[in-house]
Amino acid sequence: MGIKDIFIKNNIIFHSTDIPHTTLFHSLPESVAAYLNCMGKTIKLHETEYGSAWTVLYNIEEILNCQETICSENSLLVIGNGLNGDLLTVNLNNCHIGYIFSDDLWEENYDTIEDIYCELPFGIETFLHMAFEDDNYPIDGTMAEELNTTII
Numbered sequence: 717m718g719i720k721d722i723f724i725k726n727n728i729i730f731h732s733t734d735i736p737h738t739t740l741f742h743s744l745p746e747s748v749a750a751y752l753n754c755m756g757k758t759i760k761l762h763e764t765e766y767g768s769a770w771t772v773l774y775n776i777e778e779i780l781n782c783q784e785t786i787c788s789e790n791s792l793l794v795i796g797n798g799l800n801g802d803l804l805t806v807n808l809n810n811c812h813i814g815y816i817f818s819d820d821l822w823e824e825n826y827d828t829i830e831d832i833y834c835e836l837p838f839g840i841e842t843f844l845h846m847a848f849e850d851d852n853y854p855i856d857g858t859m860a861e862e863l864n865t866t867i868i
Contacts, residue, residue, distance in 0.1 A: 717841070718750055719747065719750040719751045719753075719754055719840065719841065719844070720732075720750065720753075720754055722841060722844045722845065722848065723754055723844075726844075726848035726849065728759060728848065729757075729759075730754045730755070730756065730757060730759060731754075731755075731756025731757045732753055732754060732756055733752075733753060733754075733755060733756030733775075733776050734753070735749060735752050735753060735776065736776070736780065738780065740780065740783065740788070740793075744808065745808060745811050747811050747839060747840055747841065748793065748806055748808065748811060748840065751795070751806075751840050752776060752779070755773065755774065755775050755776045755779065755795075756775060756776060757775050758772060758773065758774055758775045758778060759772070759773040760772050760773075761773070761847050761848070762847075762851065768799065769799070770798070770799050770847075770855045771796060771797070771798055771799070771804065771847055771855055772796050772797050773795060773796040773804075774794070774795055774796050774797075779793070779794065779795055782794050782803075784803070784816070784821065786816075786821070786826075786829055786832075787803070787805060787816060787829075789829075790829045790833075791807060791808040791809050792805040792806070792807055792808070792814065792816070792829075792833070793805060793806050793808055794816070797818070798815060798854075798855045798856035798857070798859075799855045799856060800818070800855075800856045801818040801819075802815045802816060802817055802818045802856040802857040803815065803816040803818055803821070805833075806839075806840060807835060810839075811839040811840065812835050812836055812837065812838065812839055813835075813836045813838065813839060813840060813842075813843040814833055814834055814835035814836055814860065815833070815834050815836075815854070815856060815857035815860045816832055816833055816857070817832045817833075817834075817857045820832040834857045834860040834861050834864065835860075836854065836860055836863065836864065837864070837867060
């Protein structure tokens with residue numbers, strides 16, 4: 717099932733868009749390109765009564781404007797954020813979803829990307845299935861670490 721089909725199946729309102737021709741989006745993996753083509757608008761998942769959301773999936777313009785140097789240098793594309801502000805990323809080398817610990821990033825409390833990054837053992841499609849259908853998915857870096865320890 718493709719990304720667009722996952723959105724449609726789960727009644728997620730999205731806007732198709734063209735991917736801008738920029739260096740950032742050069743040679744994208746197919747699943748990442750398919751995801752970006754659906755991101756003409758920001759999508760908030762499990763929005764609270766106060767306007768926050770468990771997960772925010774950025775629109776294409778926000779994706780262009782929110783990249784962090786350390787992420788780009790390590791082939792991580794920031795595509796959203798979790799409830800506590802941790803950055804949701806996709807690894808452009810293997811298409812796995814992961815989180816950057818935002819507090820450590822902003823406070824420059826790291827030596828290498830491994831100090832502030834937790835990669836999950838699955839890609840965008842699985843993450844979207846979990847977020848849309850289970851409500852039981854990692855919404856930040858800490859939950860990603862916890863999930864990884866239960867899988868291993």
